Amino acid sequence: MSEPRIDPRQSGDMPFFSHLEELRQVLMHVVIAGLIGAIGGWALAPRVLETLIQDTVGHAVVLAPLEAFNERFKLALLLGLMLTGPYVFYRVWRFIVPGLLHRERSLILPMALASMGLFGLGVWAAWGYVVPLVLHVLSGFMTPSMVAQIRLSDLLGFFYNLAFACGLVCQMPLVTMTLTAIGLVTPRQLLRQWRVAVVGAFLVTALITPGDVITAQVVMGLPMTVLYFLSVALAWLVARRKVDRTTEEVEGA
Numbered sequence: 001m002s003e004p005r006i007d008p009r010q011s012g013d014m015p016f017f018s019h020l021e022e023l024r025q026v027l028m029h030v031v032i033a034g035l036i037g038a039i040g041g042w043a044l045a046p047r048v049l050e051t052l053i054q055d056t057v058g059h060a061v062v063l064a065p066l067e068a069f070n071e072r073f074k075l076a077l078l079l080g081l082m083l084t085g086p087y088v089f090y091r092v093w094r095f096i097v098p099g100l101l102h103r104e105r106s107l108i109l110p111m112a113l114a115s116m117g118l119f120g121l122g123v124w125a126a127w128g129y130v131v132p133l134v135l136h137v138l139s140g141f142m143t144p145s146m147v148a149q150i151r152l153s154d155l156l157g158f159f160y161n162l163a164f165a166c167g168l169v170c171q172m173p174l175v176t177m178t179l180t181a182i183g184l185v186t187p188r189q190l191l192r193q194w195r196v197a198v199v200g201a202f203l204v205t206a207l208i209t210p211g212d213v214i215t216a217q218v219v220m221g222l223p224m225t226v227l228y229f230l231s232v233a234l235a236w237l238v239a240r241r242k243v244d245r246t247t248e249e250v251e252g253a
Helices: 016-056 067-083 085-096 108-139 152-169 172-181 187-192 194-208 214-252
Strands: none
Touching (some): 016 067, 016 108, 194 214
């Protein structure tokens, strides 16, 4: 009777170029899924553009004949990735976490959905809170003789950068729980480094906030700090569950 075939990704026997080939397939699948989703994104783009402009600057100027088309096309691609988000995040997480045990690998799909939800939460925070806040603070530097003429491409680029940054920041709880589950970090280590984490949160905020906008950095840095301590609490729950599972296995043996 033949022994069951072991996944080379788990045993560590997969060659480097095989990893690259698998990465190529993941990227190809993500691109194809995004292009399919972009069909729906193209239909949604005008409404999204209009809502974003009205909620932030009120109006935006177009300075090139193809600018409106180009920005709608790029937004359609991004919306396509969001529409196909469950599949995209599933493929990415399946590539990132191949070496886990069978029980933990069964959590890939829930982790992908949680990752997508957290990223969507970050984008929503950028849409409804961060971008309007930063633009409001920046408008305070204008004098009565100044008239704001914000270009459409500049507004969207500004929003994309902050939305992507907020989406990545919101992955912190999931990443922390994953690292704790596979034993790379412990809640005690994370809590011991809280000063570094707080400084890092405000440094990241300074990088993603344009210009010297101290108010926006403080208002954005505080939620990031709270998110870090929430991540530590979730990591503690994961570590406790891991210890309980090990105890049960020892007692069962």
